[in-house]
Amino acid sequence: MTSITHSPLLAAAATTFESLAMLPSSATLSAAEAAAPIAFGVRVDFEGPLRGRLELRVTADVACCVAENMLGLPIALETDATLVRDALGEVANVVCGNVLPELAGRDAVFHLGAPQICEAPDVVAPSPELALSLGVDGGRADLTLHLVHLHPASRGAAS
C-alpha cells in the first residue's frame, strides 16, 4: 500500500498509540515492518460535516501488544481475540475522534459509530482520502480515512 504521510492523521495516530497503548511509532518503516502481514482490521464509521470511515489494520504482534498494554495483562491471540478487537476498536475510535476536528474544525460535531471488524483485513478499498503506515516496534499499523462523497442530487433531496 502506498503510504501518504498526512500530518493530522499522523499526529492523531502517533499520539494515540503512544498515550493509550504506550507504544512509540514511526512513519519511517524498516523493511521488515513494511513487509509484515496484516492480521487484524477494524473500522469506525462517522457522520457529521464529513461522512465516511476510518480503518485501522495491524500486524498480529502489534494487535497483541496494544491489547496487553491497554489491559495490563498478558494476551493470547487465539483465546482473547475479542479483547484484542475491542482494544483495536478503541484505538481506531480515538484516532478518528482526534483527526476529524483537524479536518472539519473544532466546532464540528460528529457522531462516531461503534467499531466494527474488517472481515478481510488485508483488503483495502481504493483511493482513501488519507493513508498512513506506521512502524510500531517491529510491526505495522496501516490507517486509511475514506470519505463518502454524496451526489449533488441526493444532497438536494436530503435537504
Added chain:
Amino acid sequence: MAFNVLVVDDSAVMRAMVSRVLRMSGVPLGEIHEASNGEEGLRLVAERWVDLVMLDVNMPVMDGETMLRRLRAEPETAALPVIVVSTESSVTRVQALEALGVAFVHKPFAPEDLRATILRITGVTPDDEYYALPSAGGRGDDF
C-alpha cells in the same frame, strides 16, 4: 474515606484501563462498578453507593451526556462528582458538558493525566511513590 467508583464505557478494554489507573492512582478505593452504557450506569447509581463516576460520552443505548443530565436533574445525584473521559473534541459539546459541572479528560490520555484529574476531583494527596504510573515505553514494559 474509600471511594466507590462507577466506570461507564461501552469498551470493556477502556473500562479495564480506567479501572487500572484508578487502582494505581493512590486514591483509597472501595468498590469499582462497571457499566457499558448510560442506562446501566443510572441503574447502578440507584442501586449502589457511588462517590465518583468515570463517564464516556459516545455509547449505545444511552450516551454519557444523557446520563449526566439525568444525574444532575435528581437532587440525590446532582452534585455527584463526574469525570468525563472522551474523544469528544467539539468545543461546543465540551463546553456543554463542562457547564454540567464535570472534569474533562480527553482521549488519548496519558495515565498520569487521568490520575492527576482523579486526585484533583477527589481531593486526595497520596504521599507514596509506590503509586508512580508507567510511561510510554514500548513492547515488554512491565506494569
